[in-house]
Amino acid sequence: MSFNVKNTVIKNCNLYSDKNGVKHIRIQARPNKWPENDCPFCHKSCPVYDKHSSKSTIWRGLDWGGILVEVKYQTHRIICPEHGVSVAEVPWAYPSSRFTKYFDLTVAWFASYLPRSTTSYFMRVDWETIGRCVNRTLHDLEPERSRILDGLVNIGIDETIYKKGHKYITVIVNHDTNTVVWASEDHGKSVLEKFYKQLTPEQLSSIKVVTGDGARWITDCVNEYTPNCARCVDSFHVVELAMAALDEVRKDIWHDAYSEYKQVKKDNPRGKGRPKKDDPEFAIVKAAKVHVSPQSPAYVPYVVAEI
Numbered sequence: 001m002s003f004n005v006k007n008t009v010i011k012n013c014n015l016y017s018d019k020n021g022v023k024h025i026r027i028q029a030r031p032n033k034w035p036e037n038d039c040p041f042c043h044k045s046c047p048v049y050d051k052h053s054s055k056s057t058i059w060r061g062l063d064w065g066g067i068l069v070e071v072k073y074q075t076h077r078i079i080c081p082e083h084g085v086s087v088a089e090v091p092w093a094y095p096s097s098r099f100t101k102y103f104d105l106t107v108a109w110f111a112s113y114l115p116r117s118t119t120s121y122f123m124r125v126d127w128e129t130i131g132r133c134v135n136r137t138l139h140d141l142e143p144e145r146s147r148i149l150d151g152l153v154n155i156g157i158d159e160t161i162y163k164k165g166h167k168y169i170t171v172i173v174n175h176d177t178n179t180v181v182w183a184s185e186d187h188g189k190s191v192l193e194k195f196y197k198q199l200t201p202e203q204l205s206s207i208k209v210v211t212g213d214g215a216r217w218i219t220d221c222v223n224e225y226t227p228n229c230a231r232c233v234d235s236f237h238v239v240e241l242a243m244a245a246l247d248e249v250r251k252d253i254w255h256d257a258y259s260e261y262k263q264v265k266k267d268n269p270r271g272k273g274r275p276k277k278d279d280p281e282f283a284i285v286k287a288a289k290v291h292v293s294p295q296s297p298a299y300v301p302y303v304v305a306e307i
């Protein structure tokens, strides 16, 4: 099977260029006879509801060497006793998708490693399509999603902001697998309690370490639900706190140096004309000025940050 999908017959394919000069391969395909009336949700063979649509549906597949791949087929509807009337399943795509399964899965894989904008650019799909591709593949990627909360040992809790700082989201990561295991809108104790309340006693007892920032609501929940586990500040926040402390020290040093420079300048008033090279008073003022110049570590924040 040329595009790696079982139960599919390829009728023909043709290559063409659209009005923008982009090359396309259009594959005319159809499902095998025996699965062609399957329900897309329960995969059972069902009675036909109406005949094939007069208009073809086009699915986008993974590009072949920069050429856009399309699959064309005239769908029809079936009536499932359980799921009602729906478009019959096609083996190459998820229900209601206009992309092939491999396309959706590839987008989902990219989205888990790359920023959405990079995925969107590389896969030639718009930004919002990525979320829909990920949703369609969830069942295949994580068939037993409820088990994601089993055996958590080292977890991290943090909140982040989105919509330009207007909305919060609380995220919980499994440090051992480096994956997000739970997320919910908003933040605070009531939100975090929703996470803890859904855990079974076994799931709660497996948690040994909880990291997060110094927020009181995290500590309160940890003490209440997992009193025997260690609560610590994660490395990101340790570095952030250390940098903030260093920045305070840097500012103090700079202010002291600047006051000293002003005092030295006042004590050594400059006479008329250009000072001589070996003028001792000028040398004192010049030395004091070095500490408040843009080249001074106390003046340049990033120098401190690199120490």
Ligand SMILES: [Zn+2]
Pocket: 039, 040, 041, 042, 043, 044, 080, 081, 082, 083, 084
């Ligand atoms: Zn069904």
